[in-house]
Amino acid sequence: MTELSYLQAVVIGLLQGVTELVPISSLGHSILVPAWIGGDWSTLVTQYATTESEGSSYLTFIVALHVATACALLVFFRRDWIEIIGAFFNTLRTRTISTSTERLAWLIAIATVPVGVTGLVLEHSLRVLFAKPLAAAVFLTINGVILIVGERLRRQSISRHQSATVASDVVANTGSGAVDVEPPRKLETVTWKEALGIGVFQTFALFPGISRSGITMVGGLLRGLDHEDAAKFSFLLATPVILAAGLFKAPSLFGEGGNGIHGQVLVGSLVAGVAAYLTVRFLTRWFTVRTLTPFGIYCLIAGVASIVKFH
Numbered sequence: 001m002t003e004l005s006y007l008q009a010v011v012i013g014l015l016q017g018v019t020e021l022v023p024i025s026s027l028g029h030s031i032l033v034p035a036w037i038g039g040d041w042s043t044l045v046t047q048y049a050t051t052e053s054e055g056s057s058y059l060t061f062i063v064a065l066h067v068a069t070a071c072a073l074l075v076f077f078r079r080d081w082i083e084i085i086g087a088f089f090n091t092l093r094t095r096t097i098s099t100s101t102e103r104l105a106w107l108i109a110i111a112t113v114p115v116g117v118t119g120l121v122l123e124h125s126l127r128v129l130f131a132k133p134l135a136a137a138v139f140l141t142i143n144g145v146i147l148i149v150g151e152r153l154r155r156q157s158i159s160r161h162q163s164a165t166v167a168s169d170v171v172a173n174t175g176s177g178a179v180d181v182e183p184p185r186k187l188e189t190v191t192w193k194e195a196l197g198i199g200v201f202q203t204f205a206l207f208p209g210i211s212r213s214g215i216t217m218v219g220g221l222l223r224g225l226d227h228e229d230a231a232k233f234s235f236l237l238a239t240p241v242i243l244a245a246g247l248f249k250a251p252s253l254f255g256e257g258g259n260g261i262h263g264q265v266l267v268g269s270l271v272a273g274v275a276a277y278l279t280v281r282f283l284t285r286w287f288t289v290r291t292l293t294p295f296g297i298y299c300l301i302a303g304v305a306s307i308v309k310f311h
Contacts (some may be wrong), residue, residue: 004057004264008034008041013268016065017072017275020242021235021283023214023295024302025143026069028136030062031208032306035133045133057261060252061268067246068269072276073239080236084108100188104236107190111199111237118203119245126206137306139209144299146210147292150218157224184226187233194223202237209303212238217292231287235280 015033020026034041044058074081088105091097097106130139190198198219205212213234220230252258253265 004044004061004261005040006264006267008044009061009261009264009268010271012061013065013068013271014275016062016268017069017272018279020066020069020238021073021213021276021279023143023147023211023217023292024299025136025140025205025209025211025214027131027205028140028143028209028211031131031136032133032140032302035310036306045131057258060249060255060258061261061265063246063249064253064265064269065272066242067250068273069276070239070243070246072273073235073242073280076277076280077236077239081239084236103188107187107192107195107233108237108240110192111195111202112240114196114199115202115205115241116244119206119241123206123245127208131208133306133310136208137303137310139207139303140299141209141303141307143210143214144296144301144303146218147214147296147299150221151291151293151296154221157222184229185224187225187229190220190223190225190233198223198233198237202241211299212241214292214295221292227287227291228284231283235284 012030012034015029016026019029031045034044083101084105087099087102088109091102091106097103130136198216201215201219202212204210204215213231216234216237217227217230220233221227225233253262258265
């Protein structure tokens with residue numbers, strides 16, 4: 001097996017910390033970037049996609065980066081998580097859900113179930129089958145389409161509501177000429193079924209190139225959330241999933257896969273954690289006024305270019 005260098009640890013750690021949260025797929029980029037660079041870097045991808053990959057140093061390293069990213073999310077949303085965890089245990093004690101935070105806690109729990117079950121059953125098989133540059137390029141292109149189409153459907157929904165409001169205003173002869181724009185739904189109004197549906201959306205992130213944050217944000221937007229709430233729900237939902245997946249495979253750090261790379265794991269994890277914290281801080285501001293479209297365009301360009309290179 002090719003030994004992971006410190007340079008590779010820093011570059012891939014930075015890549016993981018940023019792309020896990022930016023809706024452009026960390027898994028897709030952890031495959032495509034080394035493949036684009038070539039040489040020993042591309043060998044890392046080869047190790048990652050084999051049936052024996054559970055013992056590979058690259059998979060072990062990626063697992064550690066996931067834990068670091070989840071820890072960064074926990075730190076950034078620490079106040080939210082203190083309230084959410086407290087609210088969750090309070091519902092177990094009282095057997096009632098009476099506050100918006102208690103409701104949010106259960107929405108996160110329900111939405112986590114589909115990807116948790118699917119990941120346990122299919123993660124290894126999907127990785128072996130699709131963790132290859134061409135497959136990742138195709139899924140990255142699909143991710144771009146999902147982001148752009150999701151934004152278009154959201155705008156169309158708003159436009160239809162505005163048109164219906166104007167028509168009803170004319171019928172009522174109010175003569176005001178004002179358009180009553182439907183306010184976005186609040187996160188706490190999401191139903192159990194809708195949360196489960198968004199959780200099902202998240203399972204598609206098991207395919208390299210499909211972004212976890214991107215596809216769950218699209219799911220939230222299609223249910224009427226604004227970009228800010230859709231992004232927050234996406235980040236909150238991703239935290240237990242990423243952390244659990246990382247901790248589940250953490251023992252590999254002390255097995256064959258971790259031999260000789262503990263220093264690289266430490267360096268890469270620090271880089272990933274800092275990058276993830278700064279990225280989520282940037283994105284929570286970005287989505288107060290901006291959309292997914294620029295990320296969709298990037299995915300289309302990068303995906304198509306990678307298809308051309310690796311076909």
